Amino acid sequence: MTTAADIDHLIARVALGDRSAFSKLYDATSAKLFGVALRVLNNTASAEDVLQETFMKIWRYADRYASNGMSPMTWLITIARNTAIDRLRATKQTSDIADVEDRVAASGPTPEQSAVAGSEAKRIVGCLDQLPDDRRAAVRGAYLQGESYADLAAQFDVPLNTMRTWLRRSLLALRECMTQ
Template sequence: MTTRADIEDMIARVALRDRAAFSALYDATSSKLFGVCLRVLKHRGDAEEVLQEVYVRIWHKADLYAVTGHSPMTWLITVARNLAIDKLRKRRAHDGADDDMTLIASDEPGPERLAIARSEGAAIAACMGELDPDRADAVKRAYLDGDSYKDLADRYAVPLNTIRTWLRRSLIALRECLGR
């Protein structure tokens, strides 16, 4: 099992252009990051394309990761999620629809993964429950569905900067809650 320290070490070595560390980082994290891309894009081909972009970005930007006490997987997932959302927005701008013929069924996780997912999911759900319902919905729409700030501002009939403030404060509250 790859530990947090192992991933931090791999990222540090990737920043020094260590190809073996890059390969090891890919092996250790690609399935998780592919899952993130697939969840946002719901299209296997697009998710594979974005995953490649993710690792190109990691190769070029690994020196920007700083060990700050936050999980290195959080940084990697953020890179993947942001690139996937960018791809989703471009796809929506071009065609506005998903091609249902290319969607894939997810693999069935094992009992251990299910238990971990339930535990993490319960913690996240509990923390989301502490947020105002509009704020929780905005967080879900922004970070899981890929809605833009403008989409959210229009939906809730508030200024764009208000949405930014909602999301920033909500993420801070979630981080504090999950840290308890």
């Protein structure tokens, strides 16, 4: 069993260029990150490419992890999820090659926030349950499968702006619930 502290330590070693730590980090986390890529992409070959790209980013950017305050798995999953979503959208010809790492680096919570997030873990599930079924499904689809407003509008068969209004309202309600 690899604990969060173990993964934290491995990432710190990887930041120093330790290949054996990188190999151990891969062994400890690749199944989860492959699961992320598979869920988003629903295609084994693409998910394998994304897994490889994810770990290349981890190797390259591990030194930025220490400063961002996220839990180690959240950091790794965020990279995998964003890399998978980028791939999904690139294959849909929307050609956004956003630098996922910039996104991650820009979005790290402070250590205090991480502590708060820890005590709040799972609250998101309870708060999502308070949303109407279709709104909850849309938020979950956006998180778990990387669906955009355009994807969700098509899926729920409503105009884009209707979906946008629904979700914006739901996100505000979620935030209110989360910070209560």
